[in-house]
Amino acid sequence: MHHDRLRELLSAVHLGERNPAEVFAEFESLLLGFGTVATRDAVVDTDRARRCGFPEVVYCEGKQPASLAEIFETLHRNGQRAFGTRVSNEQAELLLERFPEAIHNPIGRTVRLDTERLPLSGYVPVVTAGTSDRPVAEEASETLAWMGVASALVQDVGVAGPHRLPQRLSSLENADAVVVVAGMEGALPSIVGGYVDCPVIAVPTSVGYGASFGGVAALLGMLNSCAANVTVVNIDAGFKGGYVAGLIGRRVHGSD
Amino acid sequence: MHHDRLRELLSAVHLGERNPAEVFAEFESLLLGFGTVATRDAVVDTDRARRCGFPEVVYCEGKQPASLAEIFETLHRNGQRAFGTRVSNEQAELLLERFPEAIHNPIGRTVRLDTERLPLSGYVPVVTAGTSDRPVAEEASETLAWMGVASALVQDVGVAGPHRLPQRLSSLENADAVVVVAGMEGALPSIVGGYVDCPVIAVPTSVGYGASFGGVAALLGMLNSCAANVTVVNIDAGFKGGYVAGLIGRRVHGSD
């Protein structure tokens, strides 16, 4: 990817403008990805925002609180806006102690630590089929907030009362993408997909019992959606649903 | 179940009004279900209409045409209205040769052979999500016709265009039950279930590809339906969907 810079550097060495040791260091950085910092237990990618638009997100499940705090500190020290998902209460407590300015969402189980507030850009509503889907929806909403994308939470839109959908879905107009969170049969994304002209990111949840098989029924329903604009992420993956939708929102409005 | 008749018969024997041999024959019939006739390969239940409201239905898959014809003849000879499902073209040909008055539906793969035309009673529409679901819907429709239940075929009602549902579903008013046939994500029964106040018999079909897994996605979607009036039968089981709906239709209108 860096062909031009490579040629430039070689030429500079050739002309004696740069010395080999210096250039070697830049080569390593360019080609081998030096933008990483090792903590005790993890390797933090501090170059990701430049490369992928947003910093690395921390999946907190099962991490030692102290080790997690070290990762947040590393990101923060390197000017990265830190965001953690699947944060336990114990983890959150320690993070908030260290960073009182961090924002903890206990329902969505997220913590975000902004270095600066991004100007809002783009619009992505998050829709749920039932109130039990809310934790996953909150994870998506927090992700959008961290990305600087405007959002709205539209809750408890069941498919069994389809006559009331037009009223409930009026807030979907002008969306850049819609995140639809649903468990059980997972039919809501298809319905929403037929109303809107933007991508629908479907997030199946493990809500349900018996033959819902922990979200498998919803996942399969969404993958087989007859609406062409529906795409799917993992079961309970509110973060990923929000992230992809947020990328679209930022991109459409030219902000990333 | 036949306690009273048992007492009567014993009393008649006691009083010398009936002889033991005669009564033994009736006992066998009452208690041990003598209403069966053995063909070469099968045992035909000629007593079923009395017991269950409708004669035995013949699942034709894999049966030898000659053996199948023998079963139809046995039913016909015993005054039963014969109905065969999953009939191959080869099987149908032989049946039609023997019984030119039989009605063959090559799409639904059924043959019915009425001894008399039942007066119509009850109303059960059959709804499909897409045109590929039609063979299963035809099997349901033929079943309803054989049961003497009025029916209507409402085709190609996708869930991705929900705004057009009210118009498409106007024929569902006054239904005693609705059969909804759908593959892929299987979301249509939930939608229909929210419009009507009668039972919805959902029939998942194997229409789809990839993660539809031969109808599993639709089956799971229907089992997890958030509409309380949705109940489910086997994948591609158009006959069973029609049969249960037909039982409801006949029962509501007091005709069986």
Next chain:
Amino acid sequence: MHHDRLRELLSAVHLGERNPAEVFAEFESLLLGFGTVATRDAVVDTDRARRCGFPEVVYCEGKQPASLAEIFETLHRNGQRAFGTRVSNEQAELLLERFPEAIHNPIGRTVRLDTERLPLSGYVPVVTAGTSDRPVAEEASETLAWMGVASALVQDVGVAGPHRLPQRLSSLENADAVVVVAGMEGALPSIVGGYVDCPVIAVPTSVGYGASFGGVAALLGMLNSCAANVTVVNIDAGFKGGYVAGLIGRRVHGSD
């Protein structure tokens, strides 16, 4: 669905008999389903009884007790007969405190809050294969009671002693539909289906171990039932089994 009323209203506006604002309000109600009331966390459908014959049923799993009480109050205030399933003891306690007249079934995990007592209509027995299936059967029975359908609980009818079935199943005569609740192999619905001439609603339960896979064996057995009048709901879905059977009972006897 409302074409005639639409024409009437337009005509009335045209003739100056109604003013546009009034008519607009009625339009919204007719077409967009205004019969909903938002609580803090949920959107309650107060129009459902008119549309689907029975009010919305509340799936209580995972709801905050306070939020659940608010939903019950909203339904009650709007004249709806409230019914909650999968009620935890903690939830039930709060509901009973607020509504001492409510009926709590701790085995079936239901709470119902009747505004008026419906006159009984129809008859639906609930049959279990073993005593462990009782909680699911109780959920079905409570649903039938809430719907105003007469019921009877026939417990512990195993299939391994088939000679005693005739005696046990005598209470199934005259049923409008039968709910059969069974775990493990799930064979009982087929047996019952061969005795009766009405629909059998089969409810698989998660009772069993090993290769019962949490009810999957029973579910598959029921979906593949060779009895034509057997239809199936989700694993452990006592409510849905009772509801569909109750719809049939009410409909046959002309009461809904």
Next chain:
Amino acid sequence: MHHDRLRELLSAVHLGERNPAEVFAEFESLLLGFGTVATRDAVVDTDRARRCGFPEVVYCEGKQPASLAEIFETLHRNGQRAFGTRVSNEQAELLLERFPEAIHNPIGRTVRLDTERLPLSGYVPVVTAGTSDRPVAEEASETLAWMGVASALVQDVGVAGPHRLPQRLSSLENADAVVVVAGMEGALPSIVGGYVDCPVIAVPTSVGYGASFGGVAALLGMLNSCAANVTVVNIDAGFKGGYVAGLIGRRVHGSD
């Protein structure tokens, strides 16, 4: 959605500016979705382009050629740019006979029939892991062509030679979204996701054998991708992958 227009029309009727019959027709169209045309076997949605940005796409699997031709004609006559997927050779032959200007891609199994050529807008590369994934990739490419989105096919980028990825992936710079098509283990989307800052639409294919289980291994791999910008569609769903990516491309560049 049409509150303002509703008020306007009522007011116009009130003021005598419009007559009720005219307004009734517009109401139906607005509220009930009259933009549908029934063919013999199907119901064609001719209003979809207005509502969802693009016309209805025809899933041709299992449709009678004559019936399919009728659907294409209906779309064409109503000014819709027709697009068919999973077209068999027999179907394609008849379509090309009727519409010699149609474009048939026999590898991707698509036929498209443009009424006008859309100006290109946006850029979406389609990447495959191996040459066997090409049919699915071609379906995606044709979809993008039909949507008027610029595309490029990058073939045979395996993950087992990761050192050559930078070279192969240089054409991904400046993409609005990337479609990644892969079977077997389905790891390529994660790799690509780490290089680019736009959404990656992952399309699992049924390429592989044994424990690939017809694409399930690839599907699960993609759903569990550790790259946050990866979202997934059904196995072999080249059309849907292309469609969602195309929506993003058009939207970013303000053309739809």
Next chain:
Amino acid sequence: MHHDRLRELLSAVHLGERNPAEVFAEFESLLLGFGTVATRDAVVDTDRARRCGFPEVVYCEGKQPASLAEIFETLHRNGQRAFGTRVSNEQAELLLERFPEAIHNPIGRTVRLDTERLPLSGYVPVVTAGTSDRPVAEEASETLAWMGVASALVQDVGVAGPHRLPQRLSSLENADAVVVVAGMEGALPSIVGGYVDCPVIAVPTSVGYGASFGGVAALLGMLNSCAANVTVVNIDAGFKGGYVAGLIGRRVHGSD
């Protein structure tokens, strides 16, 4: 089954040797299976030993201790040798309080209450692959003890040291049937099946982790055994494994 007795009775009534009421009572008993006694929650089959060789066995999982004690009392009072499986410690405590002579096996989780000691007959060794399979093996052993079949426990016979099998398996000579209990890959029954000339009843266990999937790997391995004399029961079904093997043992030695 009782044709001859039926004829006899009718004849006796006819000849005035018996009165109808008496005969009716015997009819009921013969034909409808009167040998059942209802407890509060269960229906106990007190006729089973006569019909099937052994009394009904009580599956205790999830039963109320008091209700369970009532079942044991009913069996005991009717002269049945009671046997309970999957007995919790709490249940066992109450049973032992009521019946101090009962035998509780806490590893196998069984309680048996013999009315008389059966003379031993037949020989069935129980073999385990590893020490973790012991609870299931104990359940099988207790079942055999209750049935009056001699048994031996051969533990920890892995398949990975096949050279030591001949030594370990010497106790299998002269067996009437062998119960083989194994988790993980479940290969031991095939090995044993190749050494012995009697039926091998294979009992898969849920011992293992990861891709053992709670015993599914062992179950599938056993079902696919290349040894022709291997037959299989449910995962962890020590009771059933012991019972079938015990039936064979008793039958071979003419004792049941």
Next chain:
Amino acid sequence: MHHDRLRELLSAVHLGERNPAEVFAEFESLLLGFGTVATRDAVVDTDRARRCGFPEVVYCEGKQPASLAEIFETLHRNGQRAFGTRVSNEQAELLLERFPEAIHNPIGRTVRLDTERLPLSGYVPVVTAGTSDRPVAEEASETLAWMGVASALVQDVGVAGPHRLPQRLSSLENADAVVVVAGMEGALPSIVGGYVDCPVIAVPTSVGYGASFGGVAALLGMLNSCAANVTVVNIDAGFKGGYVAGLIGRRVHGSD
């Protein structure tokens, strides 16, 4: 297993009664299983009848006809009664050409080649749920015939007409074991298990469609049977079902 013989031989060598070379040959035979003969593609176990009671059975699927004939010849030459299962018509033709006395059952797809006729011993009926299960039942019957066990085929005993079971099952009295062959829901073994006091070998078949999943539903139903005397073999494994039942029959009657 041969400790005594080992000691004897060593002693004989010690005493000079036998020479080392001779004894070495017997050792090999005793300890290392020399009773095998290699054909071109296979290794035939000619010692199995002595060890396991019956000769090795040949699974013919996919074997070259010539190679198969060679195996039959090897068995025949070594005095073994040959039996082949899953024989194709092409294979059968060649075998019958070589061994005109062989018995080919084209429905059960077996060929047996007896060296002598075994005197019949034991009695094992084979019961099917429906006529489509017949091929699997024929495989079981042929196996029993080859083993010299008396048998009877009881066909088309559905569970949906349970009142007729007593009549149909009268031939099960006096059975040593019963083979029950059933597809779809697989409930028949439980019913039969409640009637008889001997082991029931349940053979699930792949008969059915949709959620029968090629016999999985029947297999699970049988594994979860509530009848304690039911044990299970692989889907469509008529041979194994017959073999295990035959072992029991021979053993009970002291003939093997």
Next chain:
Amino acid sequence: MHHDRLRELLSAVHLGERNPAEVFAEFESLLLGFGTVATRDAVVDTDRARRCGFPEVVYCEGKQPASLAEIFETLHRNGQRAFGTRVSNEQAELLLERFPEAIHNPIGRTVRLDTERLPLSGYVPVVTAGTSDRPVAEEASETLAWMGVASALVQDVGVAGPHRLPQRLSSLENADAVVVVAGMEGALPSIVGGYVDCPVIAVPTSVGYGASFGGVAALLGMLNSCAANVTVVNIDAGFKGGYVAGLIGRRVHGSD
């Protein structure tokens, strides 16, 4: 990986010994993997032998014969020893026409085209459980031949006759690794694993029926093997099994 060479080149440029353009070309080759050649449909990795020890292997399934021949030619022209797996007869015919010296194994479905004969090094026996596993074993054997590893095919070693294992397995002594190919229950690798002190590469095959589920039973059995030296590859993956074992053989003997 090439730090030292990088420093050298920079230094050479600095010293004016090399010019930037030349060095740039070497950089690209070093860092970005230039050793690839594009054919019409594929990208051939001609650098793989240097990097991974062996050239790229061609998975031929579904490739056009002409396109496949082009790949073979590209490899051959670049001095690579070509090897194709899953070759159809049609593909093989064309390849043999072009390269008469190529070796086609129609059972294992492989074609190899050696540029030179590798001296043999290492020893890897390939063992099969039954004769039906032979095609997969042949694929493994051909792979070993192509890698220059000595091999031996030990066929038809069932686990049901374990006493004959010692005799059959004598050829496993001195192996560097063993490839064990087995379908059905897949127990053979555990047995072999207990005899040998080297790694066992287990290859499950799709041989079997019913609950073998196309090789899943064997795969699970092997993954759960209680022998610590057993590792597993994909179902029917004879090539991969042979390749990994071959790598070990070559490495142990210092030849690659």
Next chain:
Amino acid sequence: MHHDRLRELLSAVHLGERNPAEVFAEFESLLLGFGTVATRDAVVDTDRARRCGFPEVVYCEGKQPASLAEIFETLHRNGQRAFGTRVSNEQAELLLERFPEAIHNPIGRTVRLDTERLPLSGYVPVVTAGTSDRPVAEEASETLAWMGVASALVQDVGVAGPHRLPQRLSSLENADAVVVVAGMEGALPSIVGGYVDCPVIAVPTSVGYGASFGGVAALLGMLNSCAANVTVVNIDAGFKGGYVAGLIGRRVHGSD
């Protein structure tokens, strides 16, 4: 395997050099595997190191601490280097009390008790995809330490930042085999497999959520890896991964 020794012994007996009783004892040991010692609950294989290169490893899950200690003592007393996996804290405590010199790794849940320190031989790095995979990696590392193989732990090498792989993977040069531990999508082994020329032992972990299905997604990804040198063990089977890799390392360097 011991043909020569057999002949020698027979000859010695023949010549009167040895007496039969002595020789009989050696025969037993040679042929029947006497190198086992029975503890109360287990049978310890004390001959395994001689036969398979390493002593038997103890799977501690579910074993009673006292019983486990007895096994360790038996091994230790017989000069075996003991190693236990899946050790609970309670078990470890007792083992450390008895053997203070034992090494407990609480993260990897192992205890090893060396009798002597093996000289290091071979080199096997253990690579993880994320920090959550560490416990499984530690189990592998401990196994390698116990086997006397040099190792290195390379943590947190995600596939989503592929540009940084070259830097991270530099420690893989000169490896004899690589253990790669990964959950979620399990793509890392393919990437590593493309860099190295030695076998890669892939260990899927149960790390992940939703559609990771407890490690199934990773397992399937690894089985379908397009890198030819990747072989797979059970989910979370760090021990087996380390063991197979260690066997290769020891073998390459001639130390076992």
